[in-house]
C-alpha cells in the first residue's frame with residue numbers, strides 16, 4: 001500500500017522532452033488508469049514510477065519517501081507487461097515461485113504464497129503445467145500471479161491484455177477487477193488503449209496528452225464533465241459528436257458536443273438531415289445522419305428498427321446534455337453557463 005506523488009516530473013531522451021512536468025497523486029489503494037493517444041508518454045511515465053527509466057527532473061515519492069534514485073528492486077513494485085515472458089521450461093508453480101526463491105524466501109512461505117495467488121486467479125488446476133500447455137489468458141494470469149506473490153506496495157500494468165482475444169480480454173479484465181478488490185490497499189496503475197478497460201477498472205483516469213496531464217477524474221466525471229474538447233473526444237465510444245460554425249453559434253460556444261445517446265430521431269428537432277448509414281449492434285443501433293456539418297452526427301437509437309439510408313429525419317438534442325467549448329477547446333461548464341445567465 002503506497003501513496004504515490006509526482007511533482008513536476010520531467011523526462012527527456014536526448015534533446016526530446018517526452019514528459020513535460022507531471023504533477024500527479026495516486027492515493028493509497030487506488031486503481032489509476034493512464035490513457036492518451038499513442039506516443040503521449042503513458043508507458044514512459046509508468047517506467048519512471050517503476051524505476052526502469054531515470055527521472056530527468058522533479059520528484060517521485062512513495063509515502064513521502066523520495067524514490068528518484070532507488071533501484072526498481074527496492075521500490076516494492078511489481079510490473080505486468082503486455083508480453084508475459086514466462087520461463088518456458090518451468091511449471092506454472094515454479095514460474096510463480098522463482099523470484100521468491102532468488103530472494104531467499106523459505107520454501108513453506110513460497111508454497112503458501114503461490115497457492116494463495118493461484119487460488120485468487122483460478123490457476124490451482126494448472127500449477128504443474130508448462131506455459132505452452134496454457135491458453136494466452138491463463139499465461140497472462142500466471143504473469144499476474146508472479147507479481148502478486150511478491151506482495152508489492154504498488155502494482156504497475158502496461159497494457160496487460162492487449163495480446164489477448166476479445167473474449168479473454170473480458171474474462172481477464174474481470175479477474176483484474178476482482179484482484180484489486182481482494183488485494184485491499186494495493187495501489188495499482190494501469191496503462192491501456194482500451195476505453196472499456198479504462199472506464200470499468202479505474203477509480204480515477206488520468207488523461208495524458210503530449211507529455212502533460214490533461215485531466216484527472218473518475219470515469220464518470222471525465223465522461224460527463226470533460227474539461228476540454230480533447231478529453232471529450234477521447235473518452236467514450238462512439239466518440240462525442242462535435243459541431244462548430246453556424247451549428248454552435250446560437251449556443252454561445254465555438255464548438256458544441258453531444259453524445260450519441262443524448263439525441264432522439266423523430267419528426268421534430270433542431271437539426272434535419274438525411275440518413276447515410278446505420279449500424280445495428282443488437283440491442284441498439286447507431287444512425288449516421290448528414291446535417292450538412294463536417295461529419296455526420298451519430299445518434300444512438302434503441303432497437304434495430306432504424307430509418308433507411310436516404311430518409312430525411314429530424315434530430316432533437318437533449319439541451320441539458322450539450323457540452324460547450326471555447327475557441328481554445330476549453331469547456332464552458334454548465335454551472336458557469338447557468339451562473340452567467
Ligand SMILES: Nc1ncnc2c1ncn2[C@@H]1O[C@H](COP(=O)(O)OP(=O)(O)OP(=O)(O)O)[C@@H](O)[C@H]1O
Pocket residue numbers: 013018036037038039040041042043044045
Ligand atoms: N528509450 C527511448 N528513447 C527515445 N525516445 C523514446 C524512448 N522511449 C520512448 N520514447 C519516445 O517517447 C514518447 C512517448 O513514448 P511512450 O512509449 O511513453 O508513449 P505511449 O503513450 O506509451 O505510447 P503507446 O500508446 O504507443 O504505447 C514517444 O515519442 C517515444 O518515441
